[in-house]
Amino acid sequence: MPNRINIALVGLGFGAEFIPIYQRHPQATMYAICQRNFEKLNQIGDAFGVAVRHTDYDELLKDPNIDAVHINSPIPNHAEQSLKALRAGKHVACTVPMATTVEECTELVKACRESGKKYMMMETVVYSREFLFVKELYEKGELGKVQFLKASHQQDMDGWPGYWPGLPPMHYATHCVGPVLGLPRADAEVVSCFGSGTIREEMIPIYGSPFAVETAHIKLRGTDLSARIIRSLFDVARQYRESIDVYGSKKAFEWPLVEGEDAVLHTAKRAEHEIPERVKVPDYAHLLPEGIRPFTTKGVYDMAENEHLSFTQGGGHGGSHPHLVHEFLMALAEDREPWPNAKQSANWTCVGILAHESALAGGELKRLPDWSFTA
């Protein structure tokens, strides 16, 4: 293994949760942090003992000691900051989505090829314990032949600041696109989407998007599969839920309907009442280096020494954070592509962008770009 990788963490809202994980990973040095507000930067730097601090992202990129940046800034900054980092010779991990336009996604795929640096979109659902559970069933062949996948991400984001009010639901779709494409490891080829319902009048003009719900069908390239995804953000009564349901010929997996419930596994060819059973999903901590295993359990972000820091998100996103960190670092250490890599991240992100275009065009089929030129 090469030396430890010097990480710079950019954006310290949700992003701050990753600091203690990098600090405990045997392959990383949590080297620098960056965010615009100087006071909060110092508060977090002092609490976690990170010495190198920046309020200016461009200045941070000039530091030759930084091997990789992990970007957790607001959505409109993702593409620009990722491109700048790749062109400055840094590897990039970036929270979702990769970008806000198809053109930006193409630029990022090209920048990866030109720089030889690695890019990973830090999609939490594909490293959640439920996803890891169904992935294990899939890889062991226990599902039989997979016939269909569906996923949802419903969240009430009323009152969120900045760019959130009125956001088209499919512009933040990777939490449901990622799992349905990620399980069979297939790219999306074509997408078609309908809008449904109407959000409050004052939010509609912000993005010119009226829809309360957007539902899309995706055709998976090189397979006989299609998948359905559902998104809502405003004016729909639904507890926060991300989910993937997978229907196989032998077994089917359904994500818990309500937070705190167990998932359901259906087994074919049994007496009707014996088909469904509740299953306890394990935490998959054993896949991780010992030091970061505790982070798969909810709530450990507020660890004793950092109690005075209040994190906006918490919750742990299905225990995914340490798995994401581990995958990114090991891809760099082993000089292999991370999962999802730049092309996969671009494909997942563009499904959402094109789905919304499709909804505005009454469900018109939209073909995903082909980035094979960069192979």
Ligand SMILES: NC(=O)c1ccc[n+]([C@@H]2O[C@H](COP(=O)([O-])OP(=O)(O)OC[C@H]3O[C@@H](n4cnc5c(N)ncnc54)[C@H](O)[C@@H]3O)[C@@H](O)[C@H]2O)c1
């Ligand atoms: N499950 C998930 O994957 C998940 C969950 C929550 C948030 N997110 C993503 O994380 C990102 C941040 O969300 P949040 O809720 O923490 O937002 P936030 O507004 O609380 O925090 C944003 C952070 O970025 C910093 N920042 C803003 N502009 C910057 C710039 N130009 N240079 C450097 N730093 C800058 C801010 O100072 C702040 O620390 C969003 O893109 C969001 O989509 C993903």
